Amino acid sequence: MAHPVELQGAAKRYGALTALEASSLSLVAGEVLALVGHNGAGKTTLMKLILGLIRPSAGTVRVFGADPAGREGGAIRKRIGFLPESVGFAGAMTGAEVLRFFLALRGEPAVSAGPLLERVGLAHAAGRRVSTYSKGMRQRLGLAQALIGRPAVLLLDEPTTGLDPTLRQTFYDIVADLRGEGCAVLLSSHALAELEHRADRVAILERGRLVAHGRLAELRRAAGLPVRIRVTLPNAAAPIAGLRGLGAEPVGAGMMELRVTNGAKIEMLGRLAGLRPMIEDIEVLPPSLDEVYARLRNGGGEVEP
Amino acid sequence: MRILRVLAGRELRDGLRNRWVLAVTLLLAALALALAFVGSAPVGQVGATPLEVVVVSLASLSILLLPLIALLLSFDAIVGESERGTLLLLLAGPVLRWQVVLGKFLGQIAILVVATVLGYGTAAVAVAARSGTPDAEAAGAFATLIGSSVLLGAAFVALGLLVSVLVRERQTAAGAALGLWLVFAVIYDLALLGLLVADAGRHMTPGLLEALLLVNPADTFRLLNLTGFAGVQALSGMAGLAGEVSPSIPVMVSVLLAWTALPLIGATLVFARREP
Numbered sequence: 001m002a003h004p005v006e007l008q009g010a011a012k013r014y015g016a017l018t019a020l021e022a023s024s025l026s027l028v029a030g031e032v033l034a035l036v037g038h039n040g041a042g043k044t045t046l047m048k049l050i051l052g053l054i055r056p057s058a059g060t061v062r063v064f065g066a067d068p069a070g071r072e073g074g075a076i077r078k079r080i081g082f083l084p085e086s087v088g089f090a091g092a093m094t095g096a097e098v099l100r101f102f103l104a105l106r107g108e109p110a111v112s113a114g115p116l117l118e119r120v121g122l123a124h125a126a127g128r129r130v131s132t133y134s135k136g137m138r139q140r141l142g143l144a145q146a147l148i149g150r151p152a153v154l155l156l157d158e159p160t161t162g163l164d165p166t167l168r169q170t171f172y173d174i175v176a177d178l179r180g181e182g183c184a185v186l187l188s189s190h191a192l193a194e195l196e197h198r199a200d201r202v203a204i205l206e207r208g209r210l211v212a213h214g215r216l217a218e219l220r221r222a223a224g225l226p227v228r229i230r231v232t233l234p235n236a237a238a239p240i241a242g243l244r245g246l247g248a249e250p251v252g253a254g255m256m257e258l259r260v261t262n263g264a265k266i267e268m269l270g271r272l273a274g275l276r277p278m279i280e281d282i283e284v285l286p287p288s289l290d291e292v293y294a295r296l297r298n299g300g301g302e303v304e305p
Numbered sequence: 306m307r308i309l310r311v312l313a314g315r316e317l318r319d320g321l322r323n324r325w326v327l328a329v330t331l332l333l334a335a336l337a338l339a340l341a342f343v344g345s346a347p348v349g350q351v352g353a354t355p356l357e358v359v360v361v362s363l364a365s366l367s368i369l370l371l372p373l374i375a376l377l378l379s380f381d382a383i384v385g386e387s388e389r390g391t392l393l394l395l396l397a398g399p400v401l402r403w404q405v406v407l408g409k410f411l412g413q414i415a416i417l418v419v420a421t422v423l424g425y426g427t428a429a430v431a432v433a434a435r436s437g438t439p440d441a442e443a444a445g446a447f448a449t450l451i452g453s454s455v456l457l458g459a460a461f462v463a464l465g466l467l468v469s470v471l472v473r474e475r476q477t478a479a480g481a482a483l484g485l486w487l488v489f490a491v492i493y494d495l496a497l498l499g500l501l502v503a504d505a506g507r508h509m510t511p512g513l514l515e516a517l518l519l520v521n522p523a524d525t526f527r528l529l530n531l532t533g534f535a536g537v538q539a540l541s542g543m544a545g546l547a548g549e550v551s552p553s554i555p556v557m558v559s560v561l562l563a564w565t566a567l568p569l570i571g572a573t574l575v576f577a578r579r580e581p
Contacts, residue, residue, distance in 0.1 A: 104314075
C-alpha cells in the first residue's frame with residue numbers, strides 16, 4: 001500500500017539558496033517520524049512541500065497519491081493537521097471562536113470545539129481573547145486546531161519548543177494517541193534526545209541535506225560511536241593494572257572507563273568478568289543521542305532504512 | 306462555496322467586531338443626512354426634487370469617500386495576515402488561494418453594502434419623511450447611487466487586494482493604497498481638467514474625452530450618477546457634458562465591473578504564485 005506522504009528526490013531552491021536538497025522520505029500510517037535539525041536546516045520547507053504551500057524545484061511530492069500543490073490541494077489539506085512553529089491567531093477572537101472558524105473552514109460542526117479544547121486542556125480559557133493567552137496556551141490552541149477532523153497526516157513544527165515539561169508530556173501523549181489511531185505523524189525538533197521512545201524513525205537534516213534517516217537504533221549503529229564501559233572498584237581502590245592493560249582510564253575516585261566499539265562490547269564484558277574479584281560493578285553506557293546527533297550531523301554515517 | 310461563505314463571514318464579523326462597519330455606516334449616514342438637510346436649501350428653479358439634490362451631493366462625496374474606505378478595508382487583507390503570522394495557518398487549511406482572495410473580497414463588499422445601504426438609506430428615508438414620497442425617476446436615481454456606490458467600492462476593494470498581495474509590508478501597502486486613491490480620486494481629474502484647458506478644443510474630441518473618463522472608475526461612477534437622469538443632469542451642471550459624452554448605462558456598469566474583475570483576477574494570479 002502506498003504511504004500517505006511520499007517525497008521522491010524533492011528539492012527546494014530559492015534562487016542561489018538551497019532550502020532542501022533532493023530528499024526522499026515517506027510518512028507511514030501509524031508511525032511517528034521525527035525531523036531533527038537546527039534552525040534553517042529545511043524542516044519547515046519540508047512541511048510546506050507536504051502541505052502544497054510551495055512547489056518542489058525538483059522531484060515529486062505525493063500526498064494521498066496526488067500533488068498537494070495542485071487542484072486537489074484543498075481536499076488533501078483537509079486531511080492534514082498542521083501546527084506551525086510560531087502559531088499566530090487573530091488576537092481579538094476568543095479561543096473558542098478561533099477554533100470554530102477553523103472547524104467551519106474544514107466543514108466540521110462547531111460543537112466539536114468544546115471536546116477539542118478539553119482535549120488540549122484549554123476548556124477553562126475557551127471564552128478568553130487569544131491576545132491574553134500565554135505561549136503555552138497558544139500552542140495548545142494550535143494543537144487543537146491541528147486535530148480537527150481526525151487528520152490522517154499530522155505535521156507538527158517544533159511543537160514543544162519553549163513549553164514546560166508537563167505540557168510537553170501532554171503533547172507527546174496526544175501524539176501517541178493519534179499514532180495509535182493510524183495517523184502518520186511528522187514532528188520536527190532540534191533536540192534528538194527528546195525523541196527517545198517517542199519517534200519510530202528519525203530523519204536528520206543539516207543545511208537542507210538529509211544526512212541520516214532510520215530507526216534510532218540504526219542511527220546509533222551508523223554513528224559508530226564507542227560504547228563506554230564504566231567499572232566501579234571496591235573501596236575506592238587505586239586503579240588496577242589489569243584494567244589499564246585493557247585500555248581503561250581512571251575517571252574519578254574508584255572508577256575506570258573503557259571505550260569500545262559496539263561490536264567489541266560483549267567480548268570486553270567477558271574479559272572484565274574474569275577480573276571479577278577486583279570489580280564491584282559494571283555499567284554500559286551507550287552513546288547519548290546528543291552525541292549521535294552531533295556525529296551524524298557532521299556526516300558520520302549514511303543510513304537508508 | 307462553504308469556504309467562501311466562511312471566509313467572507315469572517316471578514317464581515319471582524320468588521321463588525323472592530324467597529325469598522327459601525328464607523329463607516331455612521332459616517333455615511335451623518336454626511337448623507339447633513340447633505341439632505343443643509344443641501345436642499347438652494348435648489349431654486351432648476352426643477353429637481355429634493356431626493357435628486359441629495360443624489361448629486363452624495364455622488365460627489367462618494368467619489369472621494371468610497372474609494373478611500375474601500376482601500377482602507379482591503380489593503381491589509383493579505384499582507385496584514387502575513388505579517389501577523391496567521392496567513393500560513395489559513396493557507397495550510399483546505400482552502401485554495403483564489404478562495405482566500407475571493408472570500409475576503411466578498412466579505413468586504415458585504416461591509417460596504419451594509420454601510421452604504423444603511424448610511425445612504427437613512428438620508429433617503431429622512432428626505433421622504435420631510436418632502437413626501439419621491440417620484441419614480443428620483444427613486445431610480447437614488448437606487449442607482451447606492452448600486453453604483455457598491456460597484457465603485459468593489460473596484461477599489463479589488464485594487465486594494467491587488468496591492469495587498471503584491472507588497473511584503475503593511476506600510477508599503479498602506480502607502481500604495483493611499484497613492485491609488487490620490488491618483489484616481491484627485492489627481493486624474495485635475496490632470497484631465499488641465500489637459501482640456503491647455504488643449505482648448507483642438508485635439509480633444511468627445512470620443513477621446515469619453516474614453517479618458519471611462520478609464521478612471523471614479524469618473525465612470527460620476528458619469529453614471531450625474532448624467533443618467535435628466536433631473537440630476539440639470540442640477541449637477543453635467544447637462545453640457547452629457548450632450549457630448551454619453552456612454553450608455555450598460556457600458557458604464559461594464560467598465561466598473563471590469564475595474565473590479567481585472568484587479569481581482571490579477572490578485573488571485575499573483576497570490577497563487579506566492580510562496581508563504
